[in-house]
Amino acid sequence: MKLTFPHIGNMYIPLRHFLTRLGHQVICPPPSTERTIGIGSKYAPEFACYPLKLTLGNILESIERGADRVLMAGGIGPCRFGFYAQLQRVLVNAIGHEVEFIILEPPAAGIGRTLNALRKLLNRASPRAIVEAAKGSWYKCVIIDELERRAALLRAIEASPGLTDKVLEQCLRKVDSATELKEISETEAYCDHAFRSIPLTGIRGRHTVVGIIGEIFMVLDGFSNRWLERRLGRLKSQVVRYIRASEWLKSNILPWLWHSASEDQLVRAAAPYTAAFFGGHGRETVGGAALMSQNGVDGLIHVMPFTCMPEIAASAMLTRTEHDYGVPIMRLSLDEHTADAGLQTRLEAFVDMLAHRGDRQ
Amino acid sequence: MTPVYLGVDVGSVSTDIVLVDESGNLLAGEYLMTMGNPIAAIQEGLARIRRFTEGMGRKLHVCGCGVTGSGRQLAGIICGADIVKNEITCHAVAAVRDTPGVNTIIEIGGQDSKITILSNSVVVDFAMNSVCAAGTGSFLDRQAARLGIPIETFGQLALKSKHPVRIAGRCAVFAESDMIHKQQAGHPLEDIVKGLCDALVRNYLANVAKGKKIRPPVLFQGGVASNVGIRRSFEENLGFPVTVPRHHKLMGAIGAALLACKEVQSKPTAFRGFTIADCNLTTRGFECPDCPNRCEVIQLLQDGKTVARWGSRCGKWDLTGEALSHLVDGGTLQA
Missing domain, CATH: 1.20.1270 (Substrate Binding Domain Of Dnak; Chain:A; Domain 2)
Structure with missing residues (x-):
């Protein structure tokens, strides 16, 4: 059996290592390209968000290369992502591929399902391995x-x-x-x-510092966010963010083993604006905005996939952090565009604005 | 020899070229239709500027060149720009020079509309329409053409209206079907036109300005600012006067020229000279087959020889326009 998984930024590296060491034959999807999103959008429902389409494209491109087993994360939050693994299983099978899905659900979804997926993943390897x-x-x-x-x-x-x-x-x-x-x-x-x-x-002298907040997939995946960090770097802006793959692993996969200090900090910083968890990374977005504003970033960019519910809710709360700290926030709602001119214009203008504001203070 | 600065704004619909002097006064300005061929528009614009200055009786020397607009990368390569700047910054620079205390800039161009909020002459907030073209010049053009009214008199017609009809402004498709419905119901043309102006302004305030505090003085710039109907609708909606600067169509280019003037204080200009108007420039595109991204690479050819190439994601095809530099004629215009 040849196992594959979709891309999210550079996480294919640790993931491939993990699965290979457990004795799986791994097929890593080719890097995401315009073709990937093209295939994904062809089979995905039109109203679904970008991450579903791109990850579906990754899975299909791996199947072309011989993969017959797919590892995908599940979820039970208000964010639609939790449903995507199931949806992709149905779509891939409807296309006619005989592929097995291993869906890694969080323990809160029922410990039995988590253990079942883990059993398949661990592949009867020795505890030491x-x-x-x-x-x-x-x-x-x-x-x-x-x-x-x-x-x-x-x-x-x-x-x-x-x-x-x-x-x-x-x-x-x-x-x-x-x-x-x-x-x-x-x-x-x-x-x-x-x-x-x-x-x-x-x-x-000081360079402009831009903080990035938003939905984790779009933030971590360079192809999806149109290489936002590279673009900002070329405009002579330094970029900071709290969202990291390792922090996500700490707080989601093994929360009872590790404790994510950064996650706690974000939740605390978000408290004046929202006490509730409302799905996805909405609360971390609000907390991140407040925290980075306190730490003195010049501006923030809020990245989300078009139609993302948790981030739209967070975006409304961000008008309050904007008001409280006076740190401007640019909203970037991304979907499958190929023309980058509008994005580039907005980024250039945003960085110019931050530099001029900085000069005046 | 008088030092002058060249500003080029290559927009989706129009290409504007200006010459300003050291203190920022407009010496010459040309407003051309891009007509899908930005290179030809730039060449034609430069030729016209050269012809215009021939009659001025003094020798001018181009000391700096700034480019802006959605075609700014291309224009920058062709002209040898000292500065390539986004249009939001350029419009703000020109607006502050025109009206030093300006607090809000409403800019509506061919394909996009923007709002810029300033405080003490510094941009503090801006927004741009990201999804819909319902409030832009191209849509107005199309509707004027459909109704058989020249775009120049479209605004005047709106001012004659006594009972404007209500038209959905959120989406260009809805707006058009609403207009057709009202026209078939027998409403007079001026009421429909006024209704459309009101709808566009409503759409702009709801979708572009999105609750931003619009404080006077307000400058209305871009091609659509020529439309007195739209201007009147803005004034009615906001409750205070909206100023249209004299050179509202050229503001982006003026801003680019002013920025170029600042940029060349510490270095010589890279401007290639007016002879670029005379040479044979063409472009050719190809799809790079080396990876599934299938980037569309564009080549600029001068007399059949590739002099610049851009458009690949990985950058391997990139070739900057250095080969063009032999064209430099010092940027001097003969009196």
């Missing part, structure tokens, strides 16, 4: 988060445009190819050295 696979993929996830964090700060101040992204790409390949635990921990030093060797512009 399981621990080793989990550790290795966790390290990979943490290293990648750190790489992304540093790249988002460096792009704005690199001496030769585009170099940070080349180094990032090279480091990601290195992390991806490491197999043993020792090797993985060595890549950390390698990446650190590679990032330190990026020459920077000598320009002193």
